[in-house]
Amino acid sequence: MAPLDHYDEPGETPYRRHGIPKLGFENYWYPIILNSELGRKPKAVRLLGRDIVLFRDRNKLFALEDRCPHRGVKLSLGHCSYPGSGTISCPYHGWTFEGASGRLLAALMEGPDAAVVRKVEVPHYPVQAHAGLIWLWPGSMTPGNLVDEVPAWIGDQGSFFNISMYTDYRCNWRWLVDNWPQDHHAQYVHRNSPELIFQPQLPYALNLDPQPLEGNKGLAIKRSGGMTGADYPGLGRFPRPEWWRFMKPTGRGATAGFENSKARKVYGIKNQSEIWLPGLTVVGRLSGEYCLIQWAVPIDGETTRCFNINNWRRMGRGREWFARAHYYLFRRWVHDRMFSDQDKALIESTVPGPERLSRTDVGVIAWRKFAGASARRPVGDQPARLDVA
Numbered sequence: 001m002a003p004l005d006h007y008d009e010p011g012e013t014p015y016r017r018h019g020i021p022k023l024g025f026e027n028y029w030y031p032i033i034l035n036s037e038l039g040r041k042p043k044a045v046r047l048l049g050r051d052i053v054l055f056r057d058r059n060k061l062f063a064l065e066d067r068c069p070h071r072g073v074k075l076s077l078g079h080c081s082y083p084g085s086g087t088i089s090c091p092y093h094g095w096t097f098e099g100a101s102g103r104l105l106a107a108l109m110e111g112p113d114a115a116v117v118r119k120v121e122v123p124h125y126p127v128q129a130h131a132g133l134i135w136l137w138p139g140s141m142t143p144g145n146l147v148d149e150v151p152a153w154i155g156d157q158g159s160f161f162n163i164s165m166y167t168d169y170r171c172n173w174r175w176l177v178d179n180w181p182q183d184h185h186a187q188y189v190h191r192n193s194p195e196l197i198f199q200p201q202l203p204y205a206l207n208l209d210p211q212p213l214e215g216n217k218g219l220a221i222k223r224s225g226g227m228t229g230a231d232y233p234g235l236g237r238f239p240r241p242e243w244w245r246f247m248k249p250t251g252r253g254a255t256a257g258f259e260n261s262k263a264r265k266v267y268g269i270k271n272q273s274e275i276w277l278p279g280l281t282v283v284g285r286l287s288g289e290y291c292l293i294q295w296a297v298p299i300d301g302e303t304t305r306c307f308n309i310n311n312w313r314r315m316g317r318g319r320e321w322f323a324r325a326h327y328y329l330f331r332r333w334v335h336d337r338m339f340s341d342q343d344k345a346l347i348e349s350t351v352p353g354p355e356r357l358s359r360t361d362v363g364v365i366a367w368r369k370f371a372g373a374s375a376r377r378p379v380g381d382q383p384a385r386l387d388v389a
Ligand code: FES
Pocket: 068, 069, 070, 071, 072, 073, 090, 091, 092, 093, 094, 095
């Protein structure tokens, strides 16, 4: 098992204080690549600092530590030389490992009677393909049922379908998740994004009310009140009047009317946005027919894979075709690239150190406290300090 915590920042940091490890919470399912990216060749991936080789044999997926215990070369450079056996052979001397157990089944250059056979093992990881993605469980606890663990939009592929993409950020995963609990950056940073350029200023200075979700899966951060403009003494008005903002707010900013929305009344969706362990956000539309899930996957301490999983309710072939066309022609660029890149540039520029938190950070503070206290951990693997506010 990996060390309990991986706090290597000097001094007190909010993450150390709340027990949020640098390399992420281990005992959860994480998406790691698109299913379509794994072909016949084994593929090297990294997750929570672990180097892992993924391979597929006759539609079965396997995940082993990407290091041959013989002399340490990467198994991902090897081959699946015996189709149907679920094995991978090391490229150096042909040690051949069973994917399901990690056991050494043959040392090809040593002959069939090699004494090391069945005495050596490579760590193996639970792995699964679901919803067009490949998922890994990096922890030491018994994996939960993936379909039950992820939001229903991803879990229930009979009712929903999705299109996913990802981008790697040069930052720790915690900075990316801190971007999601409604800290009012969206109203400022994204006001000039192509997606929102024709929409009026979104309400800010809202009251934030973080509430735990059922089953301690995460938080809903409810918003109320707010304003869309004000005079700042000695400076002037924000925002300045802009005649081209003639559209109605949509998406994350359209808080008004959620109580009476179709999402709530017809589909029974309780919250317009949620943040879940181990580090993802679920943002719905008022129609209840689309939602975006963004998932911060810790690759290592300095890299985070940000998945954008776009989900639609299945409503017939025509609607599905339209959703796919709209996504590939418009939304993929204006949201998943341009809008998200506005965040990426800022998050990657973060310099860790003391913070001076303020009223807009109610959600961030609630998330950090919640995540540190509620994340699933093996017995005895408790964070050192949860006693600090
Ligand atoms: S290093 Fe893998 S078989 Fe020798």
